[in-house]
């Protein structure tokens with residue numbers, strides 16, 4: 351099949367918004383899967399509307415659609431990227447959305463296209479680009495991880511505050527910087543570049559700095575808020591995942607309760623005495639915790655048995671689920687989340703399915 355290319359060209363080859371040398375340019379890539387196959391007409395409509403908004407936002411980029419799989423590359427001013435990303439990541443037309451990289455870029459690769467769309471088998475250039483992007487390191491997140499375990503964490507705090515000033519979005523900050531930094535801390539430990547204590551310290555600092563920047567975050571008002579319990583798995587000392595999940599669910603308008611039960615029994619008591627629509631149980635965002643998967647399954651089973659709500663929806667999260675070394679089936683959960691940024695949409699989808 352021939353490569354079918356539809357392009358939305360920009361009127362000129364320049365973009366006013368990043369002409370000034372001091373305006374940073376950000377590039378973001380992600381992959382996802384269409385929730386149901388997109389016809390050529392649907393793709394054309396999507397491209398038409400998206401390209402118009404990209405043009406207004408000073409964004410250029412490309413999207414590959416092949417066999418329901420989606421890969422997109424976006425480049426533009428950080429605040430515009432954060433706004434568009436917030437819309438894209440909430441869009442029900444695709445799922446399993448996974449940000450691959452976010453970094454500053456010296457120049458645009460797709461300066462002529464508001465959104466270049468390629469369908470059919472991706473050409474080798476795109477394959478190469480995807481591979482390069484996936485293996486490229488997220489420099490900002492790695493830097494944040496290193497700064498978070500420095501003797502004096504002021505620079506880490508400044509970096510996080512500066513990133514928030516650009517994104518103005520906790521969801522973007524979470525998915526593009528904090529969660530990758532947590533994984534980078536785990537990688538530093540795996541490579542023997544720091545100890546377990548430092549990873550825990552770094553995660554605590556990220557959590558503290560997140561709380562500082564999130565003080566002005568607003569809660570959306572929604573018609574039917576869900577009652578959601580957010581907790582780290584009893585015995586899990588890394589609380590960052592639960593904190594990020596709780597923030598995302600709260601912002602999305604849900605009645606969010608965060609608890610830190612130290613034992614399985616304590617967790618059972620919580621779900622037995624209060625009605626919850628869903629529970630979000632998390633493992634470390636830094637370590638893969640392979641040895642805790644079996645215990646998690648056991649706890650999920652006992653929580654379900656103890657729950658006041660017999661149809662309690664169970665969602666699990668943590669590095670194990672991001673890396674796919676464990677699946678929701680392994681722990682008897684309804685689903686697992688790979689980023690707090692997508693958790694509210696995931697909870698709503700699962701609850702709708704099981705209603």
Ligand SMILES: Cc1cc2nc3c(=O)[nH]c(=O)nc-3n(C[C@H](O)[C@H](O)[C@H](O)COP(=O)(O)O)c2cc1C
Nearest residue numbers: 399400401403404420434437438439441443444465
């Ligand atoms: C795979 C995919 C790629 C998309 N790419 C873009 C894009 O590059 N720019 C854009 O403005 N919208 C894009 N959209 C559409 C947005 O998700 C969203 O519908 C649109 O921007 C309107 O935003 P709103 O829902 O926040 O009002 C894309 C949607 C999908 C499913």
